[in-house]
Amino acid sequence: MGMGNNKPPIVEIAHLSKSYRRGSQTIPVLEDITFDIADGEFLALMGPSGSGKSTLLNLIAGIDKADRGTIRVGGVDITTLSDKELATWRSANVGFIFQFYNLMPVLTAFENVELPLLLTDLSRSERREHVELALQLVGLTDRVDHYPAQLSGGQQQRVAIARAVVSDPAILVADEPTGDLDRVSAGEILQLMDRLVREFDKTIIMVTHDPRAAEKARIIRHLEKGILTDIDGQPASPVAGS
Amino acid sequence: MAIPFSYSMRNLWTRRLTTVLTASGMALVVFVFAATLMLAEGLRKTLVETGSYDNVVVIRKSANSEVMSGVDRAQTSAIESQPEIARGSDGRLLLAKELVVLINIPKRESNKPANVVIRGISPASLLLRPQVRLTEGRMPRPGSAEVIAGTSIARRFKGGGLGETLRFGMRDWTVVGIFDAGTTGFSSEIWGDVDQLMQAFRRPVYSSVTFKLRDPAAFEQFKHRVESDPRLTVEAKRETRYYEDQSEAMAKFLRIMGITLTVIFSLGAVIGAMITMYAAVANRVVEIGTLRALGFQKMSILAAFVIESLLLGLLGGVVGLSGASFMQLITISTMNWQTFSELAFTFTLTLDILWKSLLFSVGMGFVGGVLPAFRAARMNIVEALRSS
Numbered sequence: 316m317g318m319g320n321n322k323p324p325i326v327e328i329a330h331l332s333k334s335y336r337r338g339s340q341t342i343p344v345l346e347d348i349t350f351d352i353a354d355g356e357f358l359a360l361m362g363p364s365g366s367g368k369s370t371l372l373n374l375i376a377g378i379d380k381a382d383r384g385t386i387r388v389g390g391v392d393i394t395t396l397s398d399k400e401l402a403t404w405r406s407a408n409v410g411f412i413f414q415f416y417n418l419m420p421v422l423t424a425f426e427n428v429e430l431p432l433l434l435t436d437l438s439r440s441e442r443r444e445h446v447e448l449a450l451q452l453v454g455l456t457d458r459v460d461h462y463p464a465q466l467s468g469g470q471q472q473r474v475a476i477a478r479a480v481v482s483d484p485a486i487l488v489a490d491e492p493t494g495d496l497d498r499v500s501a502g503e504i505l506q507l508m509d510r511l512v513r514e515f516d517k518t519i520i521m522v523t524h525d526p527r528a529a530e531k532a533r534i535i536r537h538l539e540k541g542i543l544t545d546i547d548g549q550p551a552s553p554v555a556g557s
Numbered sequence: 558m559a560i561p562f563s564y565s566m567r568n569l570w571t572r573r574l575t576t577v578l579t580a581s582g583m584a585l586v587v588f589v590f591a592a593t594l595m596l597a598e599g600l601r602k603t604l605v606e607t608g609s610y611d612n613v614v615v616i617r618k619s620a621n622s623e624v625m626s627g628v629d630r631a632q633t634s635a636i637e638s639q640p641e642i643a644r645g646s647d648g649r650l651l652l653a654k655e656l657v658v659l660i661n662i663p664k665r666e667s668n669k670p671a672n673v674v675i676r677g678i679s680p681a682s683l684l685l686r687p688q689v690r691l692t693e694g695r696m697p698r699p700g701s702a703e704v705i706a707g708t709s710i711a712r713r714f715k716g717g718g719l720g721e722t723l724r725f726g727m728r729d730w731t732v733v734g735i736f737d738a739g740t741t742g743f744s745s746e747i748w749g750d751v752d753q754l755m756q757a758f759r760r761p762v763y764s765s766v767t768f769k770l771r772d773p774a775a776f777e778q779f780k781h782r783v784e785s786d787p788r789l790t791v792e793a794k795r796e797t798r799y800y801e802d803q804s805e806a807m808a809k810f811l812r813i814m815g816i817t818l819t820v821i822f823s824l825g826a827v828i829g830a831m832i833t834m835y836a837a838v839a840n841r842v843v844e845i846g847t848l849r850a851l852g853f854q855k856m857s858i859l860a861a862f863v864i865e866s867l868l869l870g871l872l873g874g875v876v877g878l879s880g881a882s883f884m885q886l887i888t889i890s891t892m893n894w895q896t897f898s899e900l901a902f903t904f905t906l907t908l909d910i911l912w913k914s915l916l917f918s919v920g921m922g923f924v925g926g927v928l929p930a931f932r933a934a935r936m937n938i939v940e941a942l943r944s945s
Contacts, residue, residue: 399854405852417847421568434853
C-alpha cells in the first residue's frame with residue numbers, strides 16, 4: 316500500500332455497516348469497515364458481484380444511508396445530514412461517473428454538462444465559461460450541440476466526465492466507468508481519469524471489474540463478503556495509503 | 558435552481574405520439590367545455606342585446622313574456638299618461654304599443670314549420686330600437702298588408718325574402734323590406750303595422766307597451782307607481798332585464814348540461830394524462846435517479862414532472878379552444894322555450910370563457926400529473942440508478 320501520497324485523508328470511514336432487508340431476511344452487505352482515502356488518491360474498489368463495493372461507493376457519495384458508523388468527507392460527517400442537506404452537499408462535493416453514462420437524452424452535451432451548475436449561484440455567462448472549459452478538458456468542444464444519441468459510447472462517457480468535474484467537486488465516484496466501452500475508448504477514459512488525478516488533484520474512487528482499469532489506479536482495495544482487504548488479501552489496516 | 562424548463566418541453570416533444578394522443582383527449586374535453594359555455598353565452602348575448610337599458614317593457618302582471626301578455630286600450634292610455642316617458646324630436650311620445658303573435662311558417666331547407674314572432678309595431682318602434690336598421694326595401698305603408706322581415710327570417714324561412722309573400726291571419730302579406738338587427742332576437746322576427754295585425758288576428762288588446770325613459774334613473778319610481786295603481790294589472794321591467802330573464806332558463810340549462818358532461822369526460826382525460834405521466838416516470842427512472850444524485854432536490858423533480866403535465870394540459874387546452882373558436886362561424890337556431898319562438902344565435906367566445914377553458918385544461922393536467930410526479934420525487938436514488 317505504499318503507493319499512496321502523504322496528504323491528509325479526504326474520506327474517513329469508521330465502523331461502517333450496512334445491511335439490506337429482503338422480506339423478513341436481513342442481508343449484511345458491509346460489516347464494520349474502517350479506512351481512509353487520502354486527498355488526491357485514485358482508488359480502485361474490486362471484488363466479486365454482491366461484495367458490497369457499489370454499496371460502499373454509494374455511501375461515500377451520499378446517495379445511500381449507513382446503518383452504523385461514520386463517513387467524514389472533507390471533515391463533514393455526512394451520515395448526520397438530512398436528505399435535503401445531502402442533496403445540497405452532493406451538488407457541491409461529489410462528481411458522478413456511471414457505467415451507462417446516464418446523460419439526459421433530451422439535453423445537448425452542453426446542457427448535460429451545465430446541469431450541476433444550475434444548482435450554483437453562477438450567472439449564465441459564468442456557467443457557459445465553466446461548461447466550455449470542462450468540455451475542452453475532455454476534448455469535445457466540437458460536439459457541444461450534439462445530443463447523447465448522436466455521440467459514441469466513449470464520447471458520451473467523456474461528456475459525463477465533463478459533467479462530473481464542471482462544478483469542481485473534491486471527489487469523483489465512478490461505478491464501472493469502462494464497463495460499457497470497447498478497449499480503445501476504455502483506455503482513453505482511464506487516461507482522462509488519470510489526468511484528473513495528476514493534473515487537477517481530484518480524488519477518484521472507482522468500482523471496477525476490469526483489471527486493466529484497476530491497473531490505472533494507484534491503490535486497489537478488495538471487498539469480499541463485506542470485508543475490506545488490501546491487494547494481498549490481508550485485512551486492511553485502519554489507515555490506508557500511509 | 559430548478560431543472561430547466563426545456564427538459565420538460567423536450568421530453569414532451571421526444572414522445573410526440575403519446576403527447577399528441579393524450580393532449581387530444583384533453584382537447585376534446587376542453588372543446589365540449591368551451592363550446593357549451595359559448596352556446597350559453599351566445600344565447601344570453603343575443604337576448605340581452607335585444608334590449609336597451611333605458612327602455613321599459615310593460616306587460617301583464619305575471620306574464621313571463623310578451624306572447625303571454627295582454628294589455629287593453631284603457632290600460633295603455635293610463636301608461637301613456639305617465640310623466641317618465643321620453644319624447645322624440647317631433648314632440649311625440651317615444652312609446653310603442655305592440656302586438657306579439659306566434660305563427661308558424663315552413664323553413665327553406667327542411668320545409669318543416671317553426672314558430673316565428675310577428676310583431677305589430679307603432680311608428681315609435683324603430684326609434685326605440687336603434688340597433689334595428691332597414692337594409693333593403695322600405696317600411697310597410699300603414700293600412701296595407703305589408704311587412705318587413707329580419708335578416709334571419711329572410712334567409713331561413715320560406716316566403717321571408719324581399720318581394721316574397723307570407724300567408725297568415727287569413728291574408729297574404731308582402732315582404733317589402735328586410736331589416737338587420739345584428740345578433741339580437743329581433744333578427745328572428747317579422748314586423749308589420751300593429752293595427753293591421755290586430756285586425757288580422759282578431760286581437761282586441763296589445764301585448765306590451767315599450768317606451769324610452771326620459772331619465773334612466775326614474776325607472777324605480779315609474780315601476781312603483783304603475784304596479785301599485787289599482788286600475789292597472791301590469792308589471793314593468795327594464796328591457797335588458799326582460800330579455801335576460803328570457804334567456805336565463807335556457808342558458809342555465811345549457812351551462813349545467815355542459816358542465817356535467819365535461820366533468821364526466823374530464824375524468825377520462827385526467828386518467829389518460831395520469832397513465833401517460835406514470836409511463837413517462839417509469840421510462841425515466843434512471844434519469845430521475847441521476848438528477849437526484851447530481852444534487853437536485855425532490856421538489857425540483859416534482860416540479861419538472863408537474864410542469865410537463867401542465868404543458869400537456871395547456872396544449873390540449875389550446876387545441877380544444879382553437880377548435881371551439883371555429884364554432885363561432887356556426888349559427889344555431891333553436892326554440893326559445895320562454896317565447897316558444899325560433900331564435901337564431903351564434904357560439905360566442907368571450908375572454909371569460911377563454912381563461913376558464915385554459916384554467917380547466919391546465920387543471921386537468923395538474924390532477925393527472927401530480928401523483929406520478931410524487932412517485933418520481935420520492936424514488937430511492939440507489940434503486941433508481943440500479944434499474945439501468
